Amino acid sequence: MIRPIIILLLLINVVSCKSPEARRPISQKTGSFINASVERNKKLNKKEQDIIQGIIKNDTLNKYLPSESGFWYYYNVKVEQDTITAKFGDIVNFDYNVKDFNKSVIYSDEDIKPQDYSMDKEELFTGLREGLKLMKPGETVTFLFPSQKAYGYYGDTNRIGTNTPLICEVTVNSITKTQND
Template sequence: MRTILYMIGLFLLFFSCKAPEARRPVNIKSGSFINESINRNKQLAAKQEARIQKIIDQDTINEYITSKGGFWYFYNKKDTTSTTTPKFGDIVNFDYNVKDLNGNVIYTQEELNTTTYRIDKEELFLGLREGLKLMKEGEIVTFLFPSYQAYGYYGDDNKIGTNIPLVSEVTLNKITKESTTEN
């Protein structure tokens, strides 16, 4: 009798165990937050670009150029003879200021001091990085940057707040080619 109970127990144990089945992942649609964020950013960019376009339309003195990078600029002083612009790794020496779109000065040239920057190898906000590549030595250019080309959502943790479009007048003092700095 005892053997029969063991046999039944073993039989039940053997046939009641089966291989584990993989559980299907639970699908959660979390794209709604991302989609809302994308739509908000598109609306913000469109609003800022419309505001910049209004400034451009009202300025009858200067001839604005639209950059490939999504900002606008005009020349205060243009060099028509030189063809040398800074490339990756070149060192530029420049002065600049930062204003909001209403013309209120955020940082003066004196506050920012003369800046030395190695093209694309050091930190600088995106629009200014790209703007410097368009300039020649001795030129003065005024740039209008939407916030996504400036300090964006985070600002600069000092005077520039969240999503602030900027105007910056930049004077490119000197370009030192990378090859001459390595010798």
């Protein structure tokens, strides 16, 4: 009688010493939303790059330059002698206008007014911030920004809609260097 009880206790002991198993979630995410979003963005970027290349091809008067950041630009007015460009914290006084790729004005110079911008310390859409770093005082540059370098998915919640590529003509009036140099 004691022997079957001992065997039963040993068997219970062996079965109960099993290591705990991780619990599986009830539902598993596959990442399909992210994958679909990536594909949509790739198609949108390709479409916008094709439009930009068409604009460049049709504009034989200007020499467009590619930026390292993914936008295109040309100089309306280029300053050769001055080598000063804006660095972190410098105050850039500039004015600009904003058009869509059909060259319809979204914001004119008068709508925006000249602005003072503390380089990389204030909010400004990515393309314009990177474009200002390329410019010298007195220069006027026209930029072609794909939507991801402009206001992206959200637009500006006013006149610029979602995923809208932009043309901006920017004039840098002055650059005031800060003491950090």
